[in-house]
Amino acid sequence: MDFLAVRGGGDLASGTIHRLFASGYRVLVLECDRPTAIRREVAFCEAVYDGAAAVEGVTARRVDSFRECQEIWGAGEIPLMVDPQGKILREYRPAALIDGILAKQNLGTDRSMADLTIALGPGFSAGEDVDYVVETMRGHNLGRIIREGSALPNTGIPGVIAGYGKERVIHAPAGGVIRCQSRIADIVEKDQILGWIGEVPVKASLTGVLRGIIRDGARISEGMKIADIDPRKEQKKNCYTISDKARCIAGSVLEILLSEGVPPYGK
Incomplete structure (x- = not known):
């Protein structure tokens, strides 16, 4: 159909969701019933609790049916549904599915769920579980599009900022x-x-x-x-904006969609 589905609405997934929305795609976010985001000011999954969540001027709103999705898209917002298994996709097939759960393992995404499947981070093998994997490890390969094989395994060590990791x-x-x-x-x-x-x-x-x-x-x-x-105390404003890492990953997802001929809505 003429929409994209994204599993997960944490801060890294939200960077991709925001970029796709800004590029003209209709996006449906699928979340669990108790998301545990840390950077909650830039995570659309907060709509699970509050009914709506805004990230850099874009609003996601919780819905319970696909009919409501149509209304939310028409209002210029992003629908978010509690559906951790992606059951809605059995009835409404998206043009592409992006797994942005970042669980470091595959929680049920497979290539049969959409015509094009993309996974962010480790736990997936491109060409087997999904069509593409995007590297999420900070460093030289961040955002690299993987067409065969897997992303680097999780080290459990966060990126270094101002000398602290x-x-x-x-x-x-x-x-x-x-x-x-x-x-x-x-x-x-x-x-x-x-x-x-x-x-x-x-x-x-x-x-x-x-x-x-x-x-x-x-x-x-x-x-x-x-x-x-x-x-960095002076970087307080960063609490409310999408990170450089999330933006880099989002650009790679957009590149995949365009290279595979998945156009924005109405194009």
Whole structure:
């Protein structure tokens, strides 16, 4: 049909969703019922909880049926549906399917789900699971289009910013429900308490801008990524904009669509 489906609405997937929308494509986002985005100010998946979410002037709105999708597209917005298995695609076949879950493994996407299938990151083999894979590892190959084989395996080590790598990311010191005391874009100091999981404090790993933190009230498991700090205090505005990494990946997805003859809506 004349729409694209994207599985996942986290911050990296949202960069692709935003680029495709801006290029004239009709996009349907498929999410799980409890997404756990960290950079929530730039993640369309927040519409699952709030009914709508805006990223750089583009709004995604939660829907429950394909009929509602038509209405949302007509209003110049992006429909988002809770459908982690992609059941809607059995009835309405998209022109292309992009797996942007970034789970580091394949959670059910296969080439039978659309005429063209693209996966972001590791866990997929181009030419087998999907038609194309886009590299998501920071470095020389970021955004590279893979036509045969897989993306680089996940290292678990985040990209380095201002000399800090793994220190930037905070993992849950315990399992349970988190109660956040700090908000995205707050300036935090090292060892400052950002929130609590039961009686266990969640402390800032370094001084900087709280670029992302999981939603207050989320139920999390020990060791789960729950926050992200940018050591550059002057970059507070970056909390509200799509990252360079997400934009690079988005450009590669757009290139694939155009090279495969998948035009924007109405073209």
